[in-house]
Amino acid sequence: MTAELPTIALPGTGDRVPRIGQGTWRMEQDDRRDCIQTLRHGVDLGATLIDTAEMYGSGTVEEIVGEALDGIREEVFLTSKILPRNADREGTVEACERSLRRLDTDHLDLYLLHWPSSHPIEETMAGFRELLDEGLVRSVGVSNCSLEQFVAADEALGPDHDLVTDQVLYWLGSRNVENELLGGLREREVPLMAYSPLGQAEFPDEGTPPHDALSAIADDHGATIAQVMLAWVLRHEDVFTIPKTSSIDHLEENLAAAEIELRAEDLERLDEVYPATDSSRIPTL
Numbered sequence: 001m002t003a004e005l006p007t008i009a010l011p012g013t014g015d016r017v018p019r020i021g022q023g024t025w026r027m028e029q030d031d032r033r034d035c036i037q038t039l040r041h042g043v044d045l046g047a048t049l050i051d052t053a054e055m056y057g058s059g060t061v062e063e064i065v066g067e068a069l070d071g072i073r074e075e076v077f078l079t080s081k082i083l084p085r086n087a088d089r090e091g092t093v094e095a096c097e098r099s100l101r102r103l104d105t106d107h108l109d110l111y112l113l114h115w116p117s118s119h120p121i122e123e124t125m126a127g128f129r130e131l132l133d134e135g136l137v138r139s140v141g142v143s144n145c146s147l148e149q150f151v152a153a154d155e156a157l158g159p160d161h162d163l164v165t166d167q168v169l170y171w172l173g174s175r176n177v178e179n180e181l182l183g184g185l186r187e188r189e190v191p192l193m194a195y196s197p198l199g200q201a202e203f204p205d206e207g208t209p210p211h212d213a214l215s216a217i218a219d220d221h222g223a224t225i226a227q228v229m230l231a232w233v234l235r236h237e238d239v240f241t242i243p244k245t246s247s248i249d250h251l252e253e254n255l256a257a258a259e260i261e262l263r264a265e266d267l268e269r270l271d272e273v274y275p276a277t278d279s280s281r282i283p284t285l
């Protein structure tokens with residue numbers, strides 16, 4: 001990996017973040033040293049966007065990330081997420097303060113509502129405003145929200161701030177966001193953050209049409225199947241993504257995917273084996 005990672009600008013703050021960052025879900029199940037070494041190596045290579053959540057390992061993953069950030073906090077664009085059940089006004093502020101303690105930092109660069117909550121969105125957004133005003137978070141967004149839910153949350157946030165992204169499931173095998181959300185965010189100049197871009201490593205079995213298509217395209221580009229999957233998500237300029245890995249080899253492989261440009265015939269072949277859907281429902285994991 002030699003080339004610099006491409007970046008994308010977020011609305012409001014104008015912060016630039018790498019189009020490939022680092023996810024952390026289920027890292028508590030991996031070797032702690034591998035996680036920390038991989039996250040730090042990723043930052044060295046420019047993957048300075050790290051995504052975590054209070055839910056991951058019930059706080060353990062935020063602690064792992066906090067340890068990984070020792071001495072390099074300023075280089076990182078740190079994102080965490082609040083559990084919907086905590087997301088009333090006061091609970092939002094308290095949950096963020098707990099996350100900051102676990103992450104051993106005084107602010108988050110981005111704080112997301114993990115998925116739509118039974119608390120009124122006005123409450124959550126009031127909590128988000130308080131966190132923004134106090135400087136505990138630099139920007140806010142949502143996750144797993146439809147366009148309608150995104151717009152309602154953005155309105156509830158008020159005129160002084162904008163939601164900077166919607167983090168949603170998007171990979172070859174799950175394309176619903178293409179129908180309404182992606183275009184709606186694009187009109188508002190809001191980039192989409194794609195999670196599980198590798199389909200959680202559920203790669204197709206050898207001998208199946210999706211596997212044959214992916215491996216033929218990968219061979220043409222001198223790439224791997226995982227890299228083709230990432231390049232496919234990144235074919236939209238206003239999408240960025242956060243594959244998770246605790247392996248330095250996988251990390252380097254994933255970041256190199258930023259250099260792959262799929263051709264029209266590759267995309268057509270992938271459309272055949274991973275057809276677009278006509279549903280706008282936002283699936284969650």
Ligand SMILES: NC(=O)c1ccc[n+]([C@@H]2O[C@H](COP(=O)([O-])OP(=O)(O)OC[C@H]3O[C@@H](n4cnc5c(N)ncnc54)[C@H](OP(=O)(O)O)[C@@H]3O)[C@@H](O)[C@H]2O)c1
Pocket residue numbers: 022023024025026051052114143144167168194195196197198199200201226227242243244245246247249250251253254285
């Ligand atoms: N907002 C939400 O509701 C939500 C939901 C899900 C995920 N997320 C976020 O998005 C991140 C990414 O999604 P994800 O973790 O669900 O799935 P993912 O990134 O699609 O896949 C992760 C899996 O792929 C493996 N992997 C990574 N690179 C690989 C490579 N080059 N070759 C082969 N295997 C590879 C990883 O194992 P190794 O570690 O062994 O490499 C891991 O098992 C999460 O970690 C989390 O931060 C958010």
